[in-house]
Amino acid sequence: MTKLSVNINKFATLRNSRGGNNPDVLRAAINAQQFGADGVTVHPRPDERHIRYQDVRDIREIITTEFNIEGNPTEQKFIDLVLETKPHQVTLVPDALGQLTSDHGWDTIKHKDYLIDIIGVFKKAGIRVSIFVDPVVEMIEGAALTGTDRVELYTEGYASAFASGNSLEAVTPYVHAANRAKELKLGLNAGHDLDLTNLKYFKQHIPFLDEVSIGHALVCDAIYLGFENTVQLYKRQLA
Numbered sequence: 001m002t003k004l005s006v007n008i009n010k011f012a013t014l015r016n017s018r019g020g021n022n023p024d025v026l027r028a029a030i031n032a033q034q035f036g037a038d039g040v041t042v043h044p045r046p047d048e049r050h051i052r053y054q055d056v057r058d059i060r061e062i063i064t065t066e067f068n069i070e071g072n073p074t075e076q077k078f079i080d081l082v083l084e085t086k087p088h089q090v091t092l093v094p095d096a097l098g099q100l101t102s103d104h105g106w107d108t109i110k111h112k113d114y115l116i117d118i119i120g121v122f123k124k125a126g127i128r129v130s131i132f133v134d135p136v137v138e139m140i141e142g143a144a145l146t147g148t149d150r151v152e153l154y155t156e157g158y159a160s161a162f163a164s165g166n167s168l169e170a171v172t173p174y175v176h177a178a179n180r181a182k183e184l185k186l187g188l189n190a191g192h193d194l195d196l197t198n199l200k201y202f203k204q205h206i207p208f209l210d211e212v213s214i215g216h217a218l219v220c221d222a223i224y225l226g227f228e229n230t231v232q233l234y235k236r237q238l239a
Ligand SMILES: CC(=O)[C@@H](O)[C@H](O)COP(=O)(O)O
Pocket: 007, 009, 010, 043, 045, 070, 093, 100, 101, 102, 132, 191, 192, 215
């Protein structure tokens, strides 16, 4: 089974645009779980432009499924937040400060020693670690030397090539990377720009995926189709 973790960043973006508490991010997390999501993902950024650090603490209190916190551990504030809230999984993403959204994975060869150290900190606290990587076999092999439990394949490249009509070409590097991860006994997650048009094809080619985290497209679909219906539609793509 591939788990669906709903990324609720975009609920917070909308809330923050007006101040106040509408929409309520906590309610979004509760609803996602009630509507069938297998987990909730948040990516608090240092500028707190969407999910705030306090949101993470509040969401921790109501989680009944799996909680996944994403972020760059070069920020001490991020490390402290993760160790305080102890999610089921932390996903390490090498974003620069103020970056619009995530746009690359770790260079697991260049940053091997750093990753070994920081992954060790989270694992010592009993938190499963996943690291965000591009679909490149060498990066997967590098990841296997860091002690990470899982890798998350950065799927923006897949999504844009799929949208151009090159579905097989789009998925092929991901299949190679996924197979190598499996051989190396790494768990496998995927995310970024996955949506209702491209998710099923991705899952069909990589059936042993552990988890996808989906936010932007899912929240956009929820505006048109309703949140409960949308979560169910995404779940169906993974069946
Ligand atoms: C790691 C990843 O691909 C997503 O978490 C993405 O970074 C979402 O973050 P934003 O919602 O800030 O775009």
